[in-house]
Amino acid sequence: MTGPLKVALLGCGTVGSAVLRVLQGQADELGARIGRPVEVAGVAVRRPAHHPDVPAHLLTTDAHALVTRDDVDLVVEVIGGIEPARSLMLAAFEAGKSVVSANKALLADDGVALHAAAAKAGVDLHYEAAVAGAIPILRPLRESLVGDQLSRIVGIVNGTTNYILSRMAETGAGFGEALAEATELGYAEADPTADVDGFDAAAKAAILASLAFHTPVSAADVHREGISTVTATDVARAAEIGCTVKLLAICERVPGEDGDSVAVRVHPAMIPTSHPLASVGGAFNAVFVEAEAAGQLMFYGQGAGGEPTASAVLGDLVAVARNRMTGAPGPGVTGYANLAVRPMAETPTRYHVSLDVADKPGVLAAVAQEFATHDVSISTVRQTGRGDAATLVIVTHSAPDAALSATISALREMPAVRGVTSVLRVEGLS
Amino acid sequence: MTGPLKVALLGCGTVGSAVLRVLQGQADELGARIGRPVEVAGVAVRRPAHHPDVPAHLLTTDAHALVTRDDVDLVVEVIGGIEPARSLMLAAFEAGKSVVSANKALLADDGVALHAAAAKAGVDLHYEAAVAGAIPILRPLRESLVGDQLSRIVGIVNGTTNYILSRMAETGAGFGEALAEATELGYAEADPTADVDGFDAAAKAAILASLAFHTPVSAADVHREGISTVTATDVARAAEIGCTVKLLAICERVPGEDGDSVAVRVHPAMIPTSHPLASVGGAFNAVFVEAEAAGQLMFYGQGAGGEPTASAVLGDLVAVARNRMTGAPGPGVTGYANLAVRPMAETPTRYHVSLDVADKPGVLAAVAQEFATHDVSISTVRQTGRGDAATLVIVTHSAPDAALSATISALREMPAVRGVTSVLRVEGLS
Known part of the structure; x- marks a missing residue:
């Protein structure tokens, strides 16, 4: 192989444009780390006129043609949602291209089939950015902790709900009032359903549980409750017993007489203010991990935003580019344990x-x-x-x-x- | 390749025996994760009679013969110290075997040459256990954050000194008294020099800086001050200004008119009690990372002990075993930036x-x-x-x-x- 590695970027919203900015601004550094120059082959968007900052010759509306182009080596998918992201990813695999994605919904919905397609094609599928933004947590689960037996993961993985609950605790406000403030400040979307009803956290919980327990877990397996029913009284009662209310994503391995099972759930809960997760405020994320040999670990950082998410995407991009250079994909994801999912x-x-x-x-x-x-x-x-x-x-x-x-x-x-x-x-x- | 992957274990102290226990107790799980069974080929020790728990047929005093044996696929080095660890590692590389090590002193001393030897042989060299025990920090730096520009790492990476400083703060004791207590409880070695004089933390700082800044940094480049000169007055004064005293390993990229340089240092310092590192007590470790795109991250967990260190060793072992299966080593460590080391x-x-x-x-x-x-x-x-x-x-x-x-x-x-x-x-x- 000669010449630069070429990257197809699918989507150019907040995360995509941050990825593009770093890919172009730090091209020399990234090339040195990969061992070969890297450049953007094209950027697929729905409305090119909405992207005046992107060089016109890179823009295309034909994402499928872009991912299957012969000169494209790697694909970055930051469109989000199920379709067309899913079809584009499968087309990339079929064309022998590794994919880096930030798509939690898709991976939580259909991770098993996507990993199988990547493995069949002998390419990589990485998605560190899908869970907890910039915080390295999926690679530590996939690789660093792969020699250990994980027992439990408890995460604050949704910044919007964490901001709302933090404000309720600070001001005594009810849910509606705190949500209105979050919306005004841009911490909550105009339609906040995915965040406040726990769909976003549930997708992340499914991904974390799948990797931690070597067991296929999809979003549908996750018991999900949001925070819209949390009242000012709940928050006050929590304070009275030395606790604070957080929306938690909990993935547990539960021992049972007829074998272990996994329980995966997202719901608000009171936790002691002395717990390491209690002081994770505002839009920050943190993931607490318990493993047999390692004991207790915590990973903390920014869980959302264009730049932090781009950091995770680019880390994956360098990793899959390096694998492309050696000609061998990295390790995939195993589901051999195939533990039963325990009902809530x-x-x-x-x-x-x-x-x-x-x-x-x-x-x-x-x-x-x-x-x-x-x-x-x-x-x-x-x-x-x-x-x-x-x-x-x-x-x-x-x-x-x-x-x-x-x-x-x-x-x-x-x-x-x-x-x-x-x-x-x-x-x-x- | 058929049959099990065979592992040579060099050293069988606290960490080695924990590695052996997990390798034997969790052999099926590890084999499923690797995709091939894994077994111990031999355990090299100085005094076989001191290891009645290890099956006699595995024990050998000839470490060199063990690492170069044809049927050995992977080598785990947990002897510590410079020699014979260094020669054994080089012999393993020459024989085409990947190495997992927990040896901070050796890696901090001679990391460049060892990585070059591994790269030349087309094998892996991993040593997650060398810094901050069970906490995944080296792989996140090598891979997860490799698309970002790191500006600063501040770590509490030595549990002994952290315990002593925590006790000084809690009890008002002087250094000597707190050290005596730590020694009695087994938190400090009989000869505590490596810990209290900062040698251990300096080796870890060199390793962190090398990976973070893509620049060769050895222990000799690290400015080092220990905690034996920290007085009860220092600790009291810190409290008066809302601070606490910690032994910090600090790795910084310092901008300069004629290019950036790196400053790497280990010394006690006052940090505000509101800083995330301030509440890291006792024998725990934590590493705080600042990156351009990712922002602030923190990694927290147990920094020492047989089981936690074994978790890190086994994570690396599964990773290098998987690479052995695909026939391609993972990415090495780059030193291309080669930044100057700034004098203290x-x-x-x-x-x-x-x-x-x-x-x-x-x-x-x-x-x-x-x-x-x-x-x-x-x-x-x-x-x-x-x-x-x-x-x-x-x-x-x-x-x-x-x-x-x-x-x-x-x-x-x-x-x-x-x-x-x-x-x-x-x-x-x-």
């Missing part, structure tokens, strides 16, 4: 429950009996107030999620319970 | 200085003039006490280290200065 109902969790009750003798006993009936053990109970305003705050031990949610339903029906004012899962309490 | 005297730093002075009119003016004479700008001055007990606490702006140390020498000679009671560099203050 059977996943062990802990609940925090706050109840308004009549302050009469026997109420606590009746409430406690309801937990016992569902085989849920109580960790702590705190009673505040007197008379009409009496409040019971209960934190349970770990129990199957279905038993906990059945307990809550039963409590709502109890005459002595005037209202269930806050229900939230608790993570990381000893 | 010319490296910009900031100082905290505490002076006992006579509380007379004109003393502050005279002291301030001494800083000005050396072209050192003062950030803050705080005066406490009256009469004989008056104390001036000064934090400077950034200046060349030589100008700062010359200022201190001059202050010691001033008649109005009764004593310089604390001098420590400051990092991370705005």
Whole structure:
């Protein structure tokens, strides 16, 4: 091979234009690191007129023609969404070209088939930018920790919801008010559904779990709850027990009598303020990893934005370019363990429950009996107030999620319970 | 290739025996990840009788014969030290075998020659375990961040000194007392020189700088100061200005008129308690990275111990085994940038200085003039006490280290200065 390695860039939004800027501005440095010059062969966009900064001769609307061009060596996909990204990626593989992607939705939806297509073609598929922006986490899972047995990943992987929850804690605002502020400041999209309802975090959780447990996990396997139901009361109650509310992506290996399974879930939870994830504020991301030999690890950094995401894309680009030079793709992703995905109902969790009750003798006993009936053990109970305003705050031990949610339903029906004012899962309490 | 991949293990101390335990206990899992079974071909030790837990047929005292054996595919070197590790590694390369090492001293001393030998032989050399134990940091620098421009790395990479400094802060003890406690608890070696004098951290700093800046940096290039001169007064003064004392390994790219250079140094410093590194306590390690596009990143975890170090060794082992399967080594380490190493005297730093002075009119003016004479700008001055007990606490702006140390020498000679009671560099203050 002679001459420069040529890169096809698919998409030129915030991330794509940052990638283009670095690829052109740092071309000499990147070439030295790869061992061969690298240049942009073309940029596929839908509306060329919207990209006056991109040299006109590079722009094309025919993405398919670009990825299959003979002189293109590598493809960077930053279009996002399922189609046409998926078809373009498959066309690239068929044409023998490695792909770097930032597409969490696609990888979480169809990662197994895409990896199989890349392996069949003998090319690379990397997507570090798809999870936690600039933070190197997928390569550490795929390679650095591949000799260890991972037990648990807990991540704050969505900056928008983390910003909203941080503001709720700081100002006492409700969800709606904090969301409005986030939208105004540009931290939330005009349609915030993907973020606030947890779809974005669930896609990332699926990707993390797949790599960590050598098991195919798709977005559909992830139990998903967003933050729109988190109230100012929940946030205040969390503070009272030394906790803070975060939207967590949790991937666990759960031992069972008939073999281990994996539980993958995204939901808001109270975590102790002393937990390393508790101080991850604003738009930052962090991923906490527990492994048998390595113990506890944490990875922290910027989870979104054009430049940080471009850093991850370009790291992958140099890696796949180097592999292109040696003629051998790097290691793929293994799914050999193929562990069962445990339904949320059977996943062990802990609940925090706050109840308004009549302050009469026997109420606590009746409430406690309801937990016992569902085989849920109580960790702590705190009673505040007197008379009409009496409040019971209960934190349970770990129990199957279905038993906990059945307990809550039963409590709502109890005459002595005037209202269930806050229900939230608790993570990381000893 | 058929049959299992065979691994030669050189050394069987704390790390080696943990590697052996996982290699044997998790052989099926590791084999599935590599795509071929993996087994131990032999374990080279000095005194076989000291290793009753290792199957006798695996033990040998002839390490050279083991690494060059035809049936050995991969070599794990956890002997430590320069020789015989260096000769054995070179022999392995010549015999076409990839090497995984945990040997910071050797890599910091002779990394360029070793990488060249590995590249010439077309094999891999990985040593994630050499820096910050289980924390994936070298692979992220070599691969994940290779498309970015790194500006700065600040690490807490030595658990022994971090434990001693943490205890000094918690108990008010002096260095000697805290060291004695660390020795008793097994956190410090009987001869603690390598840790407390900063040799261990300096080797790690050299490795981090080499990878981050694509520039050969050896341990001899690292400015090194240990913690044995840190006093209880220094620790107390740090607390007074909202700081804590840490032994930092700092690798910086310093812009200059005639091109950039790199400054690599290990010394104790005051950092603000709000800095992410400030809360890294006890035997934990953390590495803080700043890159142009990625922004700020932090990697946190266990920096030492048999199991955590084995996690890093085994991650590398799976990686090099996979490369052995595809027949192509992974990317090596580039030194193309070849930046000059900036002497400490010319490296910009900031100082905290505490002076006992006579509380007379004109003393502050005279002291301030001494800083000005050396072209050192003062950030803050705080005066406490009256009469004989008056104390001036000064934090400077950034200046060349030589100008700062010359200022201190001059202050010691001033008649109005009764004593310089604390001098420590400051990092991370705005």
